[in-house]
Amino acid sequence: MQNGPRFLTDQDISTVYTTTVPAGAVANDLGQDQLGARGITADGREFRYANIGGTSSVPAGTLLQQAAAPSNSTALTITAVGTGGQATANLAAGSTVIVLSNTSSTVFTQDQFAGGYLQVTQTSGATTQAAYRISGNSAAGAGNVTTTYITVQLFPTDALRNTVALVAGTDTCNLVYNPWWAVASSTTDLLAAGVLPITAVPASGTYAFAWLQTRGDCLTQLDSVSGGATAGGVLANSTTTAGSVTAWLGAGLSHGSAQQIGIARATTSASATCSTFLTID
Numbered sequence: 001m002q003n004g005p006r007f008l009t010d011q012d013i014s015t016v017y018t019t020t021v022p023a024g025a026v027a028n029d030l031g032q033d034q035l036g037a038r039g040i041t042a043d044g045r046e047f048r049y050a051n052i053g054g055t056s057s058v059p060a061g062t063l064l065q066q067a068a069a070p071s072n073s074t075a076l077t078i079t080a081v082g083t084g085g086q087a088t089a090n091l092a093a094g095s096t097v098i099v100l101s102n103t104s105s106t107v108f109t110q111d112q113f114a115g116g117y118l119q120v121t122q123t124s125g126a127t128t129q130a131a132y133r134i135s136g137n138s139a140a141g142a143g144n145v146t147t148t149y150i151t152v153q154l155f156p157t158d159a160l161r162n163t164v165a166l167v168a169g170t171d172t173c174n175l176v177y178n179p180w181w182a183v184a185s186s187t188t189d190l191l192a193a194g195v196l197p198i199t200a201v202p203a204s205g206t207y208a209f210a211w212l213q214t215r216g217d218c219l220t221q222l223d224s225v226s227g228g229a230t231a232g233g234v235l236a237n238s239t240t241t242a243g244s245v246t247a248w249l250g251a252g253l254s255h256g257s258a259q260q261i262g263i264a265r266a267t268t269s270a271s272a273t274c275s276t277f278l279t280i281d
Contacts, residue, residue, distance in 0.1 A: 005038040008047060008211060012039065016052075016200045017209040033209075035115045036180045038281075045216030046281050048194050052208040053182030058200045061219050061273065062243035063261065064183040064212060065190040070112070072104035073175045075121075076150070080168040084149030091166040096154040098166075100173055107141030108150055108175075115181055118152055119174040125164030133158040137175070150175070183212070185243030189258045192237060192280045195220060214281035217265070220245045224271045229264035235276060236260055245274065 006012075033039075039047040052058055053067060079086045079099045086099040098118070102108060117131045138151040152175070154160070183193040194212025202208040222229055223238040226247035234248035236258040248260060265275035 005040045005046075006033065008039040008041050010041075013041065013047060013211045013213075014198050015210070016198060018203070018206050019209075020206050035178045039211055041216075043216070045218070046214050047211040048180055048214050048281070050180035050183050050193055050210060050212045052196070052200045052202050052210060053184040055202050055204050058185070058196055058202070059243070060196060060199045061221050062185050062196045063220060063237060063245055064193045064196055064243070065186045065188075065237065066179045066193045067177050067182040067184065068188070068190060069176065070106065070108070072102070072106040073108075073113075075172045076100040076102070076175065078166055078168045078171055078173060079149060083168075085151060086168070088165075091160075091168070093160050093162055095160045096156055096158075098152050098154075098160070098173070100150045100152060100175075102140040102148055102150050105141070108137065108139060110139040111136045113137050113152070113175045113177060115178040117174075117176045117178070118154060119176055120160070120162070120166070120171065121173070122162055122164070122166060122171045124167035124170045126162075128162060130161065131176075132160065134175070180212070186237075187239045187242050189237055189239065192259050192261045194280055195276075195278060213278060215278050218276055218278055219273045220262070220276045222246065222268055222270055222272055222274045226270065228269045228272070229267065229274050231264055231267045233264045234260050235262045235264055235274070245276070 033049040037049040079101050084099045090098050113134045114136045116134050119131045122128045133155045135155045136153045140150040194214040200208050221244045223241040223244040223246045225240045229247045235245045236248050238244040238246040262276045262278040268274040
């Protein structure tokens with residue numbers, strides 16, 4: 001795979017890649033490129049490679065956001081050696097396997113966090129924080145044989161690099177989605193992933209991947225509540241209409257806590273498509 005951004009053609013950004021899910025596959029590695037890979041067109045527009053969540057049709061021009069963190073996926077306890085298959089070597093630098101404890105009723109599915117990150121907070125011996133890319137994880141929760149343990153597998157290039165061995169019951173880990181996995185429109189202010197340049201139709205039993213635009217000229221859809229947008233005005237995610245944008249300030253609205261996603265290129269009325277310069281990346 002080439003280093004640096006991939007140079008994209010019109011065909012690249014106008015194609016939705018759909019693939020059937022084979023049994024036991026690591027879903028995040030089924031696409032044409034790595035999730036989050038950067039792409040750039042000849043005219044300088046920038047994109048990110050993403051998986052489209054859900055099974056409903058997503059229109060072109062939709063602003064998509066990164067998936068919310070699953071419940072009870074943070075501050076997970078590292079299990080003791082001999083518990084759930086944990087070994088001494090798992091806690092030392094160079095390890096690509098670690099076992100975590102799932103003490104909640106949350107069900108974690110196999111490879112749910114593949115392509116995402118294991119975030120380690122170490123307070124034993126030396127206080128450090130580090131993130132490692134996950135290649136897969138075991139299932140945990142109701143209906144699974146190992147109901148209380150999650151075995152996390154890291155990519156060989158992302159082996160643990162802690163200089164002092166991790167301590168079970170003291171140090172903790174977070175399991176985090178890849179930011180460009182299962183992106184979807186939302187009225188909740190999450191982190192913007194990008195604008196879909198082509199209509200995508202995900203279906204049950206398949207995965208859909210596409211390049212989302214994150215910077216440069218594009219069209220977005222204004223919601224009906226901000227009274228439209230003024231040329232040069234800042235745009236944010238709409239908290240009224242999922243997938244739309246809204247004026248940062250307008251009609252008495254204040255979106256100071258929302259992420260700015262771009263600038264309106266022209267004055268536009270409410271509920272209309274808006275010429276936008278994206279500034280997500």
